[in-house]
Amino acid sequence: MKTLITNGTVVNATGTAQADVLIEGEKIVALFSPGASIDSGGGVTADTVIDAAGKYVIPGGIDAHTHMQMPFGGTNASDTFETGTRAAAWGGTTTIIDFAIQKQGERVQDGLAKWHELAGGNCAIDYSFHQIIGGVDDDSLKAMETLVDEGITSYKMFMAYPGVFYADDAQILRAMQKARELGLMTMMHAENGPAIDVLAEQLVAQGKKTPYFHGIARAWQMEEEATHRAIMLADLTDAPLYIVHMSAKQAVEQVAWARDKAKNVFGETCPQYLYLSLEKQLGARSEQWGEFEAAKWVCSTPLRSEEEGHLEAMWQGLRTNDLQMVSTDHCPFCMKDQKELGKDDFRAIPNGIGSVEHRVDLLYQGVVDGRISLSRWVELISTTPARMFGMYGKKGVVQPGADADIVIYDPQGHTSIGLPFDASGGPTGKTHHMNMDYSAWEGFEIQGHVDVTISRGRVLVAEGQYHGSKSHGQFVKRGLSQYLI
Numbered sequence: 001m002k003t004l005i006t007n008g009t010v011v012n013a014t015g016t017a018q019a020d021v022l023i024e025g026e027k028i029v030a031l032f033s034p035g036a037s038i039d040s041g042g043g044v045t046a047d048t049v050i051d052a053a054g055k056y057v058i059p060g061g062i063d064a065h066t067h068m069q070m071p072f073g074g075t076n077a078s079d080t081f082e083t084g085t086r087a088a089a090w091g092g093t094t095t096i097i098d099f100a101i102q103k104q105g106e107r108v109q110d111g112l113a114k115w116h117e118l119a120g121g122n123c124a125i126d127y128s129f130h131q132i133i134g135g136v137d138d139d140s141l142k143a144m145e146t147l148v149d150e151g152i153t154s155y156k157m158f159m160a161y162p163g164v165f166y167a168d169d170a171q172i173l174r175a176m177q178k179a180r181e182l183g184l185m186t187m188m189h190a191e192n193g194p195a196i197d198v199l200a201e202q203l204v205a206q207g208k209k210t211p212y213f214h215g216i217a218r219a220w221q222m223e224e225e226a227t228h229r230a231i232m233l234a235d236l237t238d239a240p241l242y243i244v245h246m247s248a249k250q251a252v253e254q255v256a257w258a259r260d261k262a263k264n265v266f267g268e269t270c271p272q273y274l275y276l277s278l279e280k281q282l283g284a285r286s287e288q289w290g291e292f293e294a295a296k297w298v299c300s301t302p303l304r305s306e307e308e309g310h311l312e313a314m315w316q317g318l319r320t321n322d323l324q325m326v327s328t329d330h331c332p333f334c335m336k337d338q339k340e341l342g343k344d345d346f347r348a349i350p351n352g353i354g355s356v357e358h359r360v361d362l363l364y365q366g367v368v369d370g371r372i373s374l375s376r377w378v379e380l381i382s383t384t385p386a387r388m389f390g391m392y393g394k395k396g397v398v399q400p401g402a403d404a405d406i407v408i409y410d411p412q413g414h415t416s417i418g419l420p421f422d423a424s425g426g427p428t429g430k431t432h433h434m435n436m437d438y439s440a441w442e443g444f445e446i447q448g449h450v451d452v453t454i455s456r457g458r459v460l461v462a463e464g465q466y467h468g469s470k471s472h473g474q475f476v477k478r479g480l481s482q483y484l485i
C-alpha cells in the first residue's frame with residue numbers, strides 16, 4: 001500500500017521544503033522534488049495520491065501530557081482512551097503520552113499493567129506512558145529499575161496534593177538519585193501543596209468558596225518556590241528535570257536561570273496558560289451556573305493573571321526556548337455530576353481542562369498572530385516532544401524511515417472551536433469531539449485547519465470524515481531523552 005502526498009510544503013523543525021512525500025505501509029520511504037516522483041522517472045505508482053497544494057505537510061502532533069480516564073477527586077476524567085484519542089486524531093495529534101499511576105501502598109508494576117489494560121486496543125493513535133510515582137518508598141524505588149526495559153523512560157512526582165500523590169523533599173531526593181542512576185527523566189508537578197492547602201482552607205473559612213478562589217489559593221509564589229526547590233534537588237542529584245504545566249512567569253524565570261547555568265532543566269506550558277486567564281475565565285459567570293461557570297477552567301497549576309503578565313511570559317518563554325514544550329495536560333471533566341462536585345467548595349472541583357483536540361490549532365494561531373515561526377510551531381507540537389521523550393526519528397519528523405504520522409494542514413482553512421450542537425440540538429458548525437458537556441475553548445477561532453491526519457500510513461481523518469479505529473493505536477516503547485548527553 002503506497003500513498004503519495006503531492007505538491008505540499010513539508011515543514012519540519014529545521015525548516016520548510018517543497019516536496020512530495022511517499023508512504024509505503026506504515027513508514028515514510030522517500031521525499032521527492034515536487035513532481036519528480038511521477039513526471040521525471042521517479043516511477044512511483046501509488047495506490048492513493050493526496051494533493052496537498054497550498055498546504056503544510058507536518059509530522060503528526062505529539063501530546064506528551066494527557067490523563068485519559070484518570071481517577072481524580074472521586075470521579076474519572078470523562079474521556080476514555082477511545083474517545084480521547086479519537087478527538088486527538090481529529091485535531092492532528094497522532095501520539096499521546098499518558099500517565100500510568102502508582103499510589104502509596106501500590107506496586108508500580110500493577111499500576112503500569114492496569115494502564116496497559118485500559119489503553120490497549122482502545123486507542124486510535126499511538127500511545128506511551130510516563131509512570132506516576134505517587135508513593136516513593138523502597139519498593140517503588142526498586143521498581144523504577146524495571147521501567148526502562150518497559151519503554152518507560154520518564155516518571156512523574158507531585159509536590160502538590162498531600163495525601164494523594166504528594167512526595168516530600170526526602171522522597172524526591174531519593175527518587176532523583178535513582179533516576180540519575182537509571183537515566184530516567186524526572187517530571188515534576190511543582191507547586192507547594194501543603195502551603196496551598198492551608199491557604200485554601202483559610203479562604204473557605206472566610207466564605208470564599210467559588211472557583212475563582214482556586215486561582216487565589218494556588219498563588220504564583222507556590223509555583224515559583226516549588227520550581228526552585230525541584231531545580232536545586234535535581235542539581236544536587238545531577239538528575240534531569242522537566243517541570244510540567246508551568247503557568248507563573250516567576251517559575252519560568254527559575255527554569256531560565258537553571259538553563260543559563262547549563263543544567264538539564266526543561267519546562268512545559270499548556271495552551272490554557274497561553275490564552276486563558278484568572279480575570280476572564282476564573283472570573284466568569286453565566287446565567288446557567290452563576291459564578292460556578294468558572295469551574296470549567298479549574299485546573300492546576302491554575303490560570304494566572306493576564307494583568308500581571310503571566311500569559312505574555314509564557315509566549316515569550318516559547319520564543320526564547322526557556323520553555324521547550326506545549327502539552328495539554330488533557331484531563332476533562334463534565335460540568336454535570338463532575339465539576340458540580342465542588343459546587344459549594346472549590347476544593348472539591350475535579351482539576352482539569354480538555355484540550356487534546358485543539359493543541360495543534362491553538363499553537364498554529366500563534367504562528368498567524370506572529371508569536372512563533374512556522375518551524376517553531378512544528379518543533380513545539382511534535383519534534384521536541386519526540387526528542388524529549390525518546391521517540392525522535394520514529395516520530396516527530398517528516399523524513400524517510402520515520403513512521404508515516406503526518407498531518408496535512410491548510411493555512412487557508414478555518415476552525416471554529418466549540419460544541420457541535422446548540423441547546424436546541426441544532427448544528428453549530430463548530431468542532432469538538434471530546435467527551436465533555438462543554439468546551440473550555442468555546443468561541444475560539446483558528447485561522448487554519450487540520451485537513452488530513454495520517455497515523456502509521458493509515459488515514460484517520462480526511463475531508464471531514466473519520467476513518468480511524470480503536471484498534472489501530474500501538475504502544476510506543478521509548479528510549480532515553482535525546483536532549484541529554
Ligand SMILES: [Zn+2]
Pocket residue numbers: 189244245300301
Ligand atoms: Zn500536575
Ligand SMILES: [Zn+2]
Pocket residue numbers: 065067329331
Ligand atoms: Zn497532568
